Amino acid sequence: MPARLDHTIVHSRDRFAAARFLTELMGAPEPKPFGPFASVPLENGVTLDYLDSASARIVSQHLAFLVPDGEFDEILARVQERELPYWADPHHERSQQINHEHQGRGFYIDDPDGHSIEFLTHTYVTD
Numbered sequence: 395m396p397a398r399l400d401h402t403i404v405h406s407r408d409r410f411a412a413a414r415f416l417t418e419l420m421g422a423p424e425p426k427p428f429g430p431f432a433s434v435p436l437e438n439g440v441t442l443d444y445l446d447s448a449s450a451r452i453v454s455q456h457l458a459f460l461v462p463d464g465e466f467d468e469i470l471a472r473v474q475e476r477e478l479p480y481w482a483d484p485h486h487e488r489s490q491q492i493n494h495e496h497q498g499r500g501f502y503i504d505d506p507d508g509h510s511i512e513f514l515t516h517t518y519v520t521d
């Protein structure tokens with residue numbers, strides 16, 4: 395299938411606050427203004443376009459980021475420095491822990507709009 399995800403829209407109450415939450419955790423450059431969006435380009439060519447939502451209710455999305463081990467350690471350190479809540483599981487049962495599933499490590503954190511952000515060091519996908 396010769397199609398690759400190019401970009402997607404992430405609804406938020408404050409597009410730059412939401413985009414910065416992610417870029418600051420990742421140690422990535424500032425989000426870029428692009429039309430009505432605050433854009434966050436990712437390593438694999440996908441861009442997350444944060445958009446201020448016209449609706450008061452934002453439907454939570456799940457965004458999972460595959461990162462190398464060193465970056466995972468840096469991201470986790472930033473989360474812990476900020477004393478942010480995080481979980482080893484998507485159901486928020488194992489608080490302030492990481493998991494060692496899928497031959498790697500991972501954890502979940504909610505962004506300011508309730509989107510479920512996951513950082514993991516090894517993809518779920520196996521051959």
Ligand SMILES: [Fe+2]
Nearest residue numbers: 456457458512
């Ligand atoms: Fe996931």
